[in-house]
Amino acid sequence: MSQKQEENPAEETGEEKQDTQEKEGILPERAEEAKLKAKYPSLGQKPGGSDFLMKRLQKGVWGIISYCLEPQRVLGMRPTEQKYFDSGDYNMAKAKMKNKQLPSAGPDKNLVTGDHIPTPQDLPQRKSSLVTSKLAG
């Protein structure tokens, strides 16, 4: 909004300027929208379009196919999850995560999978006896 004012200082009369400011006051959403567009200029007009898709899609072999299977992500309704090449890949990633002992949050979005073919030694041991919920403690 301020950028607009700098570009056209001569054209904007005092009244118009007050209108813009009022509009910003009435519509904080619009101000927020402008902020977002300033940070991500390539962002499409509204969610649901392919531009929006690009932001939400995880890079991965199955990226394009997965968007058909995850409608909430197509519409930008859900943050993306990690994709795996196959079950060996999945188990390797689980083993890696276990060793890293990540605190809270979700799976590591930068986790690289498929970097080598898994062998039985690499895979995690059979799941140990299940931990009881701390709510029951």
Next chain:
Amino acid sequence: MFLKFSLRSVFYGAGGGNDIQWCFSQVKGAVDDDVAEADIISTVEFNHSGELLATGDKGGRVVIFQQEQENKIQSHSRGEYNVYSTFQSHEPEFDYLKSLEIEEKINKIRWLPQKNAAQFLLSTNDKTIKLWKISERDKRPEGYNLKEEDGRYRDPTTVTTLRVPVFRPMDLMVEASPRRIFANAHTYHINSISINSDYETYLSADDLRINLWHLEITDRSFNIVDIKPANMEELTEVITAAEFHPNSCNTFVYSSSKGTIRLCDMRASALCDRHSKLFEEPEDPSNRSFFSEIISSISDVKFSHSGRYMMTRDYLSVKIWDLNMENRPVETYQVHEYLRSKLCSLYENDCIFDKFECCWNGSDSVVMTGSYNNFFRMFDRNTKRDITLEASRENNKPRTVLKPRKVCASGKRKKDEISVDSLDFNKKILHTAWHPKENIIAVATTNNLYIFQDKVN
């Protein structure tokens, strides 16, 4: 002659949300700040009598609490909730066909009304619904002829006399066993399950489809709503929640990511793609922004107990709809309007996609929903007053009345107010539940369950 009545009943009889003084009762869960992902609570639900309270978590576990029967004569508060049963409901799976992990997170739990000594509940993750039977065992058979007490078999040739085994009392054991597994009916992630008032059928809803099941039949389910477009490029909205009407077994509603609610009548046709009613509040096009659609997405829909109204929760507000009026809600309550000027950062940290639930009290006079910073809000529909409370271990003495909280949107912050910028967006209350008959509420923070009660004198 004067009619004597208690002054207290004038104020508390209406059951208003703000005439109630909420007190801390219990908190369950670990104290430490380092939250293991499995411990994140994902659903909370009272059963029909309120005696049992179930929670589900991201680790696929269900914990059920039971209210202890209080001594009514000398009680100063209602009975406490103690652990009754806990079991692993769902396990993580890997979908080999799609190379995707299926999370074990319990999305929803719904109780069946009690028909016999056992309790039944439905629990679901993204793909599979399970019917669990929770039963009590307080007797065991003893005195077998061919088995020792420890279970070892006796040599039949050593048996010289016969006796009749008898049942003897034992310590109460609560067992949970899966009675039905309803699988392979959903391509997309299940977001809702709802038991029909006929108590024989239930629906399950994913992003694009809703299926109708019979509780006894696991190998078949009927598709009753399908909004998948022929070409996925044309996809513009998804189903976000669905619920059966509490009294009319032919009626259900489903909400969408575009902020609409459709009411369907199963008598009209087998496939309810054409709605009977469409509830939508008209939007002023000049107010439209990039965020409009995202924040209008309905994260929860709940019928009132009476069945006359339904409540929807979108990102910033709670709306009450009269089923007889489709063109706008009859009541709108702002949950945290101060977040409207923070939408950019809430989009960047994904908080704008948080799915808050909402609930009614037993008499449909007060509604409740969660917010950030471990705040939760209640709106009294009669007095039109609202209150913000906090679920925090700092107010942990039983029977201490919770102090109302206030968020300062802008400008000068008063004492005891919290500014919007100090709010902790990682502390979200997405799941709350209200006892069906009493003023007891269960509020789930990330990994703790708080139980609050109204002050009993």
